[in-house]
Amino acid sequence: xxxxxxxxxxxxxxxxxxxxxxxxxxxxxxxxxxxxxxxxxxxxxxxxxxxxxxxxxxxxxxxxxxxxxxxxxxxxxxxxxxxxxxxxxxxxxxxxxxxxxxxxxxxxxxxxxxxxxxxxxxxxxxxxxxxxxxxxxxxxxxxxxxxxxxxxxxxxxxxxxxxxxxxxxxxxxxxxxxxxxxxxxxxxxxxxxxxxxxxxxxxxxxxxxxxxxxxxxxxxxxxxxxxxxxxxxxxxxxxxxxxxxxxxxxxxxxxxxxxxxxxxxxxxxxxxxxxxxxxxxxxxxxxxxxxxxxxxxxxxxxxxxxxxxxxxxxxxxxxxxxxxxxxxxxxxxxxxxxxxxxxxxxxxxxxxxxx
Amino acid sequence: xxxxxxxxxxxxxxxxxxxxxxxxxxxxxxxxxxxxxxxxxxxxxxxxxxxxxxxxxxxxxxxxxxxxxxxxxxxxxxxxxxxxxxxxxxxxxxxxxxxxxxxxxxxxxxxxxxxxxxxxxxxxxxxxxxxxxxxxxxxxxxxxxxxxxxxxxxxxxxxxxxxxxxxxxxxxxxxxxxxxxxxxxxxxxxxxxxxxxxxxxxxxxxxxxxxxxxxxxxxxxxxxxxxxxxxxxxxxxxxxxxxxxxxxxxxxxxxxxxxxxxxxxxxxxxxxxxxxxxxxxxxxxxxxxxxxxxxxxxxxxxxxxxxxxxxxxxxxxxxxxxxxxxxxxxxxxxxxxxxxxxxxxxxxxxxxxxx
Numbered sequence: 001x002x003x004x005x006x007x008x009x010x011x012x013x014x015x016x017x018x019x020x021x022x023x024x025x026x027x028x029x030x031x032x033x034x035x036x037x038x039x040x041x042x043x044x045x046x047x048x049x050x051x052x053x054x055x056x057x058x059x060x061x062x063x064x065x066x067x068x069x070x071x072x073x074x075x076x077x078x079x080x081x082x083x084x085x086x087x088x089x090x091x092x093x094x095x096x097x098x099x100x101x102x103x104x105x106x107x108x109x110x111x112x113x114x115x116x117x118x119x120x121x122x123x124x125x126x127x128x129x130x131x132x133x134x135x136x137x138x139x140x141x142x143x144x145x146x147x148x149x150x151x152x153x154x155x156x157x158x159x160x161x162x163x164x165x166x167x168x169x170x171x172x173x174x175x176x177x178x179x180x181x182x183x184x185x186x187x188x189x190x191x192x193x194x195x196x197x198x199x200x201x202x203x204x205x206x207x208x209x210x211x212x213x214x215x216x217x218x219x220x221x222x223x224x225x226x227x228x229x230x231x232x233x234x235x236x237x238x239x240x241x242x243x244x245x246x247x248x249x250x251x252x253x254x255x256x257x258x259x260x261x262x263x264x265x266x267x268x269x270x271x272x273x274x275x276x277x278x279x280x281x282x283x284x285x286x287x288x289x290x291x292x293x294x295x296x297x298x299x300x301x302x303x304x305x306x307x308x309x310x311x312x313x314x315x316x317x318x319x320x321x322x323x324x325x326x327x328x329x330x331x332x333x334x335x336x337x338x339x340x341x342x343x344x345x346x347x348x349x350x351x352x353x354x355x
Numbered sequence: 356x357x358x359x360x361x362x363x364x365x366x367x368x369x370x371x372x373x374x375x376x377x378x379x380x381x382x383x384x385x386x387x388x389x390x391x392x393x394x395x396x397x398x399x400x401x402x403x404x405x406x407x408x409x410x411x412x413x414x415x416x417x418x419x420x421x422x423x424x425x426x427x428x429x430x431x432x433x434x435x436x437x438x439x440x441x442x443x444x445x446x447x448x449x450x451x452x453x454x455x456x457x458x459x460x461x462x463x464x465x466x467x468x469x470x471x472x473x474x475x476x477x478x479x480x481x482x483x484x485x486x487x488x489x490x491x492x493x494x495x496x497x498x499x500x501x502x503x504x505x506x507x508x509x510x511x512x513x514x515x516x517x518x519x520x521x522x523x524x525x526x527x528x529x530x531x532x533x534x535x536x537x538x539x540x541x542x543x544x545x546x547x548x549x550x551x552x553x554x555x556x557x558x559x560x561x562x563x564x565x566x567x568x569x570x571x572x573x574x575x576x577x578x579x580x581x582x583x584x585x586x587x588x589x590x591x592x593x594x595x596x597x598x599x600x601x602x603x604x605x606x607x608x609x610x611x612x613x614x615x616x617x618x619x620x621x622x623x624x625x626x627x628x629x630x631x632x633x634x635x636x637x638x639x640x641x642x643x644x645x646x647x648x649x650x651x652x653x654x655x656x657x658x659x660x661x662x663x664x665x666x667x668x669x670x671x672x673x674x675x676x677x678x679x680x681x682x683x684x685x686x687x688x689x690x691x692x693x694x695x696x697x698x699x700x701x702x703x704x705x706x707x708x709x710x
Contacts, residue, residue, distance in 0.1 A: 135601070150547040184502060184590065191586070192505040192586045215590040215591065215593025215596070216594065216598075217597070218597060220597060220601075228590075231538075231550075232590055235539065235570040235590065235591055236590055236591065236594045238539070239591045239594050240570075240598055241570070241571055242572070242573060244598070245491075246490070246574040247630070254626035254630055258625070263622050264618075264620065264624075264626075265619065266619065267615050267616060267619025268623060269619075271606060271610045272606075275609055
């Protein structure tokens with residue numbers, strides 16, 4: 001049996017830190033057999049861990065004295081808080097002591113620390129954050145960039161396309177992931193200057209490029225990977241999150257308006273729980289930052305322990321699937337004209353399951 | 356009593372044309388006391404009208420021999436189909452024979468025809484299409500641009516802010532509409548080059564500018580008007596439409612999975628109908644194109660007669676509220692430093708109600 005994968009968890013990041021991070025890590029250590037390095041203030045983490053003694057998995061504490069808060073300016077925090085939990089976690093990956101990191105902290109600080117601390121994969125100019133969207137038919141679509149790069153060039157979007165292709169192939173198990181370009185009409189000429197330039201680049205590549213897709217295709221299942229500028233991607237992500245929560249509020253208010261509806265709601269409750277599970281970010285285990293050396297999984301500040309656990313699972317699969325190496329080789333091949341990403345030995349990951 | 360407002364309805368535009376347009380026009384003529392000019396192929400419209408004889412309102416047919424289809428390239432259609440129903444409708448507005456137009460046709464062709472046929476309000480450089488989004492608390496947020504201008508400058512976005520301000524004040528009855536700039540973080544420096552430049556411009560204006568808002572604020576009620584580039588706005592709109600329809604599909608599938616849930620669904624059905632009504636574009640009566648001379652209300656291709664009727668109501672309110680003139684004067688005042696849009700005589704419209 002192969003040795004356990006080691007993942008560094010920034011235990012001081014999220015709104016519920018460190019309790020949520022510790023509980024999520026314990027679940028992950030037990031279910032996936034991972035080795036977890038809990039990074040943060042030693043005393044607080046020891047106290048938190050003691051409440052779950054004895055732990056049913058391999059958990060170690062790595063001390064970090066500073067904490068980056070949600071209100072910190074990421075670049076200022078990076079300079080002034082040298083011993084922050086997120087910086088120490090990134091350093092552990094850089095030094096090879098962990099394969100990847102998970103953080104529910106200040107997103108800007110996590111991105112900056114991962115980029116600075118872990119470095120880029122050779123050939124990658126701009127790492128991107130990718131988010132999994134659920135589709136209506138039960139599938140998944142990977143959207144990138146959702147916020148790391150707000151002013152993109154066509155070359156950057158083409159790079160995102162390659163990284164998304166690799167991620168979807170390994171993590172979703174698609175042999176030839178359909179890559180779409182987010183635009184405002186299906187025809188090649190529809191869109192803005194950036195999408196038209198990107199279209200020209202992607203038409204030359206040998207990815208399974210399906211052309212322009214529209215906003216609704218984030219959920220339609222018409223593409224496995226959707227590429228966009230980080231500004232647009234972030235707006236799309238926030239629109240989706242906002243709409244899901246608005247719809248939940250509207251529906252529940254309406255469902256509680258009469259006694260008859262309350263009874264109906266009670267009988268049909270399982271359906272709402274299923275729905276909630278389908279649309280909740282928790283199930284998708286955070287957003288991977290693609291292009292840095294190692295897995296860097298960014299979680300929502302409001303993450304639950306379940307979300308942290310699932311993010312650790314993604315970090316493990318990222319490592320065992322060899323995504324980093326495949327991004328490097330696929331980018332190389334795609335820089336050559338007619339380079340065929342499929343020629344890279346496909347190595348789909350066996351998804352991590354509870355043991 | 357004031358004479359009825361005349362609205363030109365492009366009767367050949369939508370997926371259900373001309374039946375849906377004729378029925379919607381009949382409803383509007385009867386309920387709002389409007390005079391409707393049905394524009395399209397005379398024979399087809401006469402036949403359709405004869406099925407509803409005698410009409411309970413003022414309806415007249417204006418012949419137009421060409422039809423722009425959803426597959427036509429808008430600029431080609433504009434040149435080659437000189438006698439298309441949308442062009443003739445725009446001409447009626449230009450000639451003062453109608454106060455506004457309603458069309459569920461090819462969106463690109465409607466925008467191009469309205470711009471070319473009706474012309475711009477003095478001072479307006481780039482008309483924009485605005486869309487009303489429902490908020491969770493039962494309010495409304497106007498988002499513009501949602502697709503007329505894909506590569507915007509800061510000056511264009513500042514112009515959209517003024518036009519949105521006027522529209523929200525008149526149509527929503529807000530005294531000082533809160534205007535937000537769509538970005539990816541609340542702080543002024545968050546965003547891309549375009550939003551940062553626009554921020555600098557809007558901070559100088561005297562609109563009730565609330566700064567950056569995020570994607571989720573399209574539904575949060577934190578702003579009455581949200582300004583963005585037409586590419587971003589169109590993606591946001593399509594993401595919302597796609598997500599609503601995905602959620603409906605998911606929920607219904609899940610609600611029909613067991614007998615118990617089916618019973619619950621039956622009891623709670625009113626709640627779903629309310630929800631559907633709240634999120635459906637039909638209720639909001641189409642998207643106004645702001646900045647052209649007259650009301651130009653763009654409807655969804657899949658509009659029902661109810662959607663057409665509501666769009667006619669918006670076109671009437673657009674006219675009686677004096678939105679065109681107010682956009683002109685408010686833009687003038689805002690070009691002067693410290694110009695205060697509130698000084699314009701507020702003239703909120705009395706919403707059109709069934710008679």
